[in-house]
Amino acid sequence: MNVLAQADTLPISEPEIWWFALSPLLTLVGGALLLMVVGALTPQWPRGLYAFVSAMIGGAAGVLAIFNWDDISDNGPATLVGGALAFDTFAMWSTIVISGAVVLVSMLADEYIRDTPNDGPEIYALLLVAAAGGIVMASANDLIVLFLGLETLSLAFYVLAASNRRSDASAESGLKYFLLGGFASAFFLYGIALVYGATGSTNIGEMVTSLANRGDSGNDVLALAGIALLLVGLGFKIAAAPFHVWTPDVYQGAPTPITAFMASAGKAAAFGALIRVLISGLPSFRDDWQPIIWVLAVASLVVGSFLAVVQRNVKRMLAYSSVSHAGFILVGVEAAAHTAGEADGGMGISSVQLYLLLYSVIVIGSFGVVALVAREADADLSVFDGLAKRKPLLAGAFTIFLLAQAGVPFTTGFIAKFGVIQAGVDAESYGLAIIAMVTAVIAAFVYLRIMVAMWQKDVEDDAPAITVPVSAAIAIGFAAVFTLVAGLYPSLLIDWSDAITLVR
């Protein structure tokens, strides 16, 4: 994208393209197109087939990403399409997380949207498009490409949030998300422009070189203003306080499986982008943006956990808790900031990616249960009263997810929290680590409240029956088993996450 520099080197050389390296992305995009085109040309498919195809496409993308991971471990990281995309283990990890989220969310969405006006290929196609956008964000090696990914993801999310045509809340959620998201995108784009002005390039590799050679004479105002605007845009996407205000409304109003996707894949993509921009692209300004990350982390932790406590609606509780989880992940980012741009990157980036993987599974499981329990109704806490007596297995699974979110040992939630705390302590951010753990105690109160409702309250007589469809049961069951097993024996995942590196 370095247009100015390339202008005099005519004719424009076509970049070499490694098709296999792009295969996860192409699978998702191609799958989305296939679903849309074939779905539009054929009559209604049999029950569950749309979801099945969507899950298969997501799964295929994940498997291809694993092959690519092997390739990277053997041959080292590289850049793709003339330096537009990074081909490194970091990108592949994000790809796997987002693809996995597609699989699980497709399984949850199946029954949820069946027999509604939305049953059709569109929702799944949008899921796949959003996933493709998310992967582009997390593997972008150029700010313009990153912006393209961000817009692809966001536009798909706006539509998905508003996709429940029978619900005012869903429409409101979509509109809110669209307006605020548009604002954030504008900030981000302006930030890119200013950084381009300061560095002469939007390519991350060239930005680093340009900034490293800028000497003392240069004026940093442009770059710093650009960083500030970029942080606003990214802070919005990761739902960090004080840019979190959209989260509870959008999470509450959107169809619950879509909320699960936003909280998992959306976060993974946004944090991927944040790390690309800050750690990869702007390490020479790390002393300037690191304090901002610190403040964002503390604000998210405090705001997320305190405001979660006063909610009555479970989806809002989980929305605020996702803000506090964003704070936890920012602890890992802050740790990585201490060594940004150095050869030995510390534990920060691995811990962030591990957190994103483990949290994605937990949060999809949590919202999956909410989707089943509070189908049409508002997800008020009282809907969960006595769930343990009505559906003990479902209540058991939800308990596992809630305990994991609280960071109880022998669940993946603890491993995730331990990872970022360890990274934070390793980088000597003791204060931040302590704040994070103390706010985790406050957040634990929220999860206890839901558990009290499930296990100790009595069932209301007029409570609607809960049906658990097979596909959702498999998704939730898998998430619960994964949360426990990977919590008991996490060394394999930790081992893999330690291999995460960013292309330089």
Add this chain to the structure above:
Amino acid sequence: MLAAEVTHAGAGAFPLLTALIAVPMVGAVALLFTQRSRPEFAKLLALMFSAVTGAMALWMLKEFDQSADGFQFVSQHTWIEDWGIGWHLGVDGISLFLIVLTAVLFPLAIVGIDPHHDEKPYLAWLLMLEAGVIGSFLSLDLFLFFLFFEIVLVPMYFLIGGWGYEDREYAATKFYLYTFLGSAFMLVALVATAMLARDDLGYLTFDLVDIAEGSNFAASTGRWLFFGFAVAFAVKVPIFPLHTWLPDAHTQAPTAGSVVLAGVMLKLGTYGFLRFGLYLFPEASVWSRSLWLTLAVIGIIYGAIVATMQKDLKRLVAYSSIAHLGFIVLGTFAFTSQAISGSVLQMVNHGVSTGALFLLVGMIYERRKTRQIAELGGLQKVAPIFAAGFMVVMLSSIGVPGLNGFIGEYLILIGSFQSARWWTVVATAGVILAALYLLWAYQRVFHGEPDEDNASFPELKMKEGLVLLPFLVAIVFVGVYPQPLLDRIEPSVDRLVAHVADNTDIDADPDYTTQRGEFEPEHGDDGHGEDDGHGDEADDHEEGEG
């Protein structure tokens, strides 16, 4: 779940310690597959698993080499290699009797106390709790210890919340959040400990022994880290200003919950101080000892006074725990062999006598559906055997000579008198107060003429008597012949005291390392010759490479 660990445990030898954790855990999982309509089968299964655990603990007690001061039955495997975390278990004189107590207390609690509803999940939570508590006492890896230390909150939360009394939700949540808050600091301190020790050791490890023996923290660093740990333990013990969760949790918990809470879970705090406070951070422990001694003494007096004022019998016993645990903290931070041995012994004693007290109070509640002292009275007339049992347990709690409580308190007081004289003088008053509140309570509940409601108070049943019997036997046995216990406790305690002395300037004062059992009068500065030579033994412990 943890059963998987059994398969790759050591070459040849039976992985006893892993089994001690795995058996109740497997039992808890097995219970999930029993039928809800057959509670008696679930109970039999739970009893079987807990009894096997108890038998294994007793076998461990028999096989325990009392002359060795290091960790025995060590089981060490790598678990999360990248983070230097290992499955490292071991038992020494400090943890030995706590584990035996735990493993014996649970089958008694399971057989002796029936929940009011939903036996199956209740028993599953109890077994999970047992696995967690035993795991905490066995762990020699900071990370592993934290896992178990934290996980016990979950079954306890559900036990209090699901099977407790009127204010159970409030009490359970308060209990959970308080202890979780303490652990928050511990987690950060624990990670920081490993990270900073990496500079000394050259590799990242969470292994307790490696860090304690190999690291050399700067004084200020060690103090910060120590306080991170200490907050968690102080909440758990609980030490005076952090105790407010305890009366609620104890009073609202179901009887088995109270027995376990008082019997073993509070000891996680005092045990933690010994194992992870004194052993890891000797300098900081010694530096901050005045604080702990003062808080301990405040706890003793405060707990006793508040206990005197209680109208609820169960709450009274709960506050008496605060006072008793104060003695244990006093002994811990006296840094003499005698006092710490007394503390370890008193941890066991308190578990036995307060456990039995809660059991008896639970029986009273089952019969009369009230815990209010004012509504009880004259029970001795109608249930003399019950009253006699209560009397023995109560006297043990008071610390009457000939019963177990006396031995522990006596050792703590004479051990502490040498190094912390004025604190000990004040603490001794607590012994008198204990007699006051317990005897007064006994008098109000058991003496006098029974009124109409109390006249039909049923006598101790055969089954209840059989459950109570092991407690009484332990109370009298330890009271009359504590030597077998002290023989096993003292080598490890001596080693710990020597470790503290080696790493601080505390051995400049002869009184800190007085030899076991021999009371050195304060006047002579010459009575410290015989305690040299501990330092050499410090490195002489079993340790395998994973």
